[in-house]
Amino acid sequence: MSPRMKxxxxxxxxxxxxxxxxxEPEVVPLVKAAAMVERNGDDYAxxxxxxxxDDPDFARAADNWAVEEVxxxxxLGRWASLADPAFDYVACFARYRAGYRIDxxxxxxxxxxxxxxxxxxxIVETGTSSxxxxxxxxxxxxxxxxxxRLIAADEYRHFKLFYDHxxxxxxxxxxxxxxxxxxxxGRVGETEDDELAFAFHCSNDGPGVAYEHDRCLAGYMGRxxxxxxxxxIERGMGMIFKAxxxxxxxxxxxxxxxxxxxxxxxxxxxxxxxxxxxxxxxxNQPGAEAAARAA
Ligand SMILES: [Fe+2]
Ligand SMILES: [Fe+2]
Numbered sequence: 001m002s003p004r005m006k007x008x009x010x011x012x013x014x015x016x017x018x019x020x021x022x023x024e025p026e027v028v029p030l031v032k033a034a035a036m037v038e039r040n041g042d043d044y045a046x047x048x049x050x051x052x053x054d055d056p057d058f059a060r061a062a063d064n065w066a067v068e069e070v071x072x073x074x075x076l077g078r079w080a081s082l083a084d085p086a087f088d089y090v091a092c093f094a095r096y097r098a099g100y101r102i103d104x105x106x107x108x109x110x111x112x113x114x115x116x117x118x119x120x121x122x123i124v125e126t127g128t129s130s131x132x133x134x135x136x137x138x139x140x141x142x143x144x145x146x147x148x149r150l151i152a153a154d155e156y157r158h159f160k161l162f163y164d165h166x167x168x169x170x171x172x173x174x175x176x177x178x179x180x181x182x183x184x185x186g187r188v189g190e191t192e193d194d195e196l197a198f199a200f201h202c203s204n205d206g207p208g209v210a211y212e213h214d215r216c217l218a219g220y221m222g223r224x225x226x227x228x229x230x231x232x233i234e235r236g237m238g239m240i241f242k243a244x245x246x247x248x249x250x251x252x253x254x255x256x257x258x259x260x261x262x263x264x265x266x267x268x269x270x271x272x273x274x275x276x277x278x279x280x281x282x283x284n285q286p287g288a289e290a291a292a293r294a295a
Contacts, residue, residue, distance in 0.1 A: 007068070008150050010075055015143060018082050022141040026223050028083045030135070031144070032203035033220055035076035035089060036096040037195060038151075041069025043097070046104035051117055058165055065158060072151045079147055080203075087203070096202040099211075100194065115175040116183040118166035122159055122243035123187040129155035130236040134227040159239055166243070180244045188240075196220050215278055222275030225268035233261045 045066030052058040077089035103110075109117035129152050136148025197216040204219065205211075237257040238248035247253065 007154075008071075010071065010078065013075060013143065013146060013150075015078070015082070017146075018079075018143045019141055020083070022139075023083045023144075024139065024141070027135070027139060027141075027144065028080060029200065029204045029219065030223050031076050031083070032080045032087055032089075032092065033196060033200040034131075035073045035080055036093055036199035036203050037073075038069050038076060039073025039093050040097065040100070040102070041066045041073070043102045043104055044069070047102050047106055048117070048121075050104060050106050051109045052114065061161055061165065065161065068154050068158070072154065075147045075151070079144055082143070083141075092203045096199055099202065100198050111183050111186075112179075113169075113173050113175055115166055115169040115173045116179065118162045118169060119180055119183045119243050120187040121162035122166060123184050123240060125155050125159035125162060126236050126239040126243070127188075127191065128152075129159060129239070130228070130232045131224070133235075134229065134232045135224075137229075138227040159243075163243060170245075177245060184240060184244050192217060192221075214274070218271045218274035218278060221267065222271035225264060225271060228264060228268075230257070230261050233257055233264060236260075 045062045048062040049059045052062070073093070077087075077093070080087050081089055111117045111120050132148045132152035132155060136145050136152060139145055139148065194213060197213050197220060198211060200216040200220040201209075201211045205216075234254075234257040237253055237260055241248040241253045241256070
């Protein structure tokens with residue numbers, strides 16, 4: 001077994017330590033939504049293998065990576081099913097997959113180059129690594145803490161994996177710094193597209209509820225952004241700087257982290273206000289009171 005494949009399994013998690021009295025109701029919808037996106041990793045691996053079809057080393061790495069992402073989805077899905085026994089992980093994911101399609105037969109990266117694709121992957125892994133760290137640290141439920149700690153460690157390793165392959169392609173493709181930066185910023189901006197918002201819809205809305213991007217995005221972000229602390233953004237900024245070829249621990253990275261933190265606080269408050277309005281308008285929704293209080 002290669003060092004990249006050693007690893008934890010779902011069965012190793014101490015599920016019997018699950019403590020329902022420590023579950024924060026606001027975390028449950030987030031874990032459900034995250035399970036959808038993670039579980040979709042195998043389709044993303046098909047896309048990656050199609051883009052990198054003449055690179056068997058990378059194809060193998062993408063397969064191992066997908067096994068780990070799917071495991072993240074399964075672990076989060078199982079936790080969410082303990083926290084809310086009415087949650088049907090398999091049915092919700094089937095709904096997500098049916099509505100959110102990845103082009104698994106792409107001939108070229110949608111980022112314009114292979115280096116760009118790998119930089120975008122680094123950004124995604126930076127985001128997940130920071131997010132699970134923040135969520136795990138903020139949660140008091142012991143099993144969720146363990147799951148988040150295991151996943152966050154994987155996401156950081158994924159960052160390093162894509163970073164190493166990116167360096168290899170950068171030598172060949174010589175993608176300029178402005179282009180690398182543009183891909184990175186573009187991918188950060190995509191966080192507000194459909195991937196997460198639709199995952200929130202499929203895992204939290206009842207079957208008769210229509211998908212509305214803004215409502216679902218506020219439902220997700222209004223809850224998720226509250227878990228971040230400056231240290232998570234600072235560390236994430238260092239990783240983004242590294243991915244685009246800048247010094248990760250310098251004065252510019254500090255300034256960028258402070259700016260990103262201010263931006264996050266502003267977005268968080270905006271989403272929270274939207275979420276509070278939504279919950280006030282529909283006060284039968286589970287968690288309405290707690291979310292309105294948090295907002
Ligand atoms: Fe993951
Ligand atoms: Fe990952």
